[in-house]
Amino acid sequence: MLLIRCPYCEQDRAEVEFSYAGEAHIERPVDPSAFSDAEWEAFLFLRSNPRGTHFERWVHIHGCARHFNAVRDTVSDKFLMTYKAGKPRPTKREIEGAKK
Amino acid sequence: MSDELSIIVSEQSNPLDGAAFAAGPGPMLVMASAGDCARFSLRTAKKNLAKATEAFGQVIPPQIGEMSSRAVKTALCLGPDEWLLLAPESERESITARFAKQSEQATHSLVDVSHRSVGIDISGPGAALVLNAGCPLDLTALPVGGCTRTILDKAEIILMKPGKEHYRLEVVRSFADFVWNFLSSAGREFETESG
Ligand SMILES: [Zn+2]
Numbered sequence: 001m002l003l004i005r006c007p008y009c010e011q012d013r014a015e016v017e018f019s020y021a022g023e024a025h026i027e028r029p030v031d032p033s034a035f036s037d038a039e040w041e042a043f044l045f046l047r048s049n050p051r052g053t054h055f056e057r058w059v060h061i062h063g064c065a066r067h068f069n070a071v072r073d074t075v076s077d078k079f080l081m082t083y084k085a086g087k088p089r090p091t092k093r094e095i096e097g098a099k100k
Numbered sequence: 101m102s103d104e105l106s107i108i109v110s111e112q113s114n115p116l117d118g119a120a121f122a123a124g125p126g127p128m129l130v131m132a133s134a135g136d137c138a139r140f141s142l143r144t145a146k147k148n149l150a151k152a153t154e155a156f157g158q159v160i161p162p163q164i165g166e167m168s169s170r171a172v173k174t175a176l177c178l179g180p181d182e183w184l185l186l187a188p189e190s191e192r193e194s195i196t197a198r199f200a201k202q203s204e205q206a207t208h209s210l211v212d213v214s215h216r217s218v219g220i221d222i223s224g225p226g227a228a229l230v231l232n233a234g235c236p237l238d239l240t241a242l243p244v245g246g247c248t249r250t251i252l253d254k255a256e257i258i259l260m261k262p263g264k265e266h267y268r269l270e271v272v273r274s275f276a277d278f279v280w281n282f283l284s285s286a287g288r289e290f291e292t293e294s295g
Pocket of ligand 1: 006007008009010060063064065066
């Protein structure tokens with residue numbers, strides 16, 4: 001059973017209580033009408049899809065019902081760390097530190 | 101035609117009304133449908149909790165997973181700004197009125213969800229084992245007086261632990277039969293072991 005740490009509940013909880021919610025830190029444009037078609041396409045559809053460290057949103061839907069962010073390694077499927085929504089993207093150093 | 105507002109009061113019908121189940125020697129497991137009660141979903145900021153406590157007439161705890169229960173009223177903290185309040189049906193209107201009065205000083209949303217879910221009481225030395233047939237939580241790590249929203253097989257539940265071998269769960273009405281049958285089938289394991 002894969003356990004995910006919810007930063008609001010401050011507990012490791014079973015994956016079945018969570019839902020995936022796409023890539024994290026994608027900023028909604030303040031003025032979408034000023035966007036070109038290409039920019040709008042990029043905002044809606046283009047994602048980084050990296051091999052390795054990925055920043056993504058999760059929601060503890062069958063728990064506290066809160067959205068939060070996670071850093072997951074897409075190769076090993078290991079969660080490196082999780083943090084509250086609204087917090088900035090953690091640095092390499094913070095991710096390394098969280099692994100220990 | 102009258103311009104008066106008509107208020108429709110619906111009767112609460114409980115699909116598990118009066119249901120009871122026991123299994124195993126001892127018995128290992130006792131399950132009973134919990135009586136009807138008033139239920140409220142409260143959303144507010146933590147700084148308003150003192151005011152909300154006044155309106156509810158019972159302490160509303162600030163930390164996720166905490167439950168405060170005294171006599172007939174229970175308050176559960178489910179999320180960073182979400183609480184479930186349980187009270188006798190007779191107090192439904194007085195609680196709503198007291199919260200309404202303070203809406204200007206303490207912004208909140210209080211929704212009457214009395215008919216949304218039904219309660220099941222589960223007790224006995226086999227209670228945790230039966231719940232774990234479908235719930236992934238480590239129930240030994242859930243303290244007495246704790247609560248959480250979680251999942252039981254495919255149904256979302258709110259689980260409370262009022263005593264060491266006593267659990268109470270809340271499940272949405274439409275899943276009530278499913279959850280009852282799931283738990284009682286798991287409980288039948290105790291019958292085969294005793295034979
Ligand atoms: Zn949570």
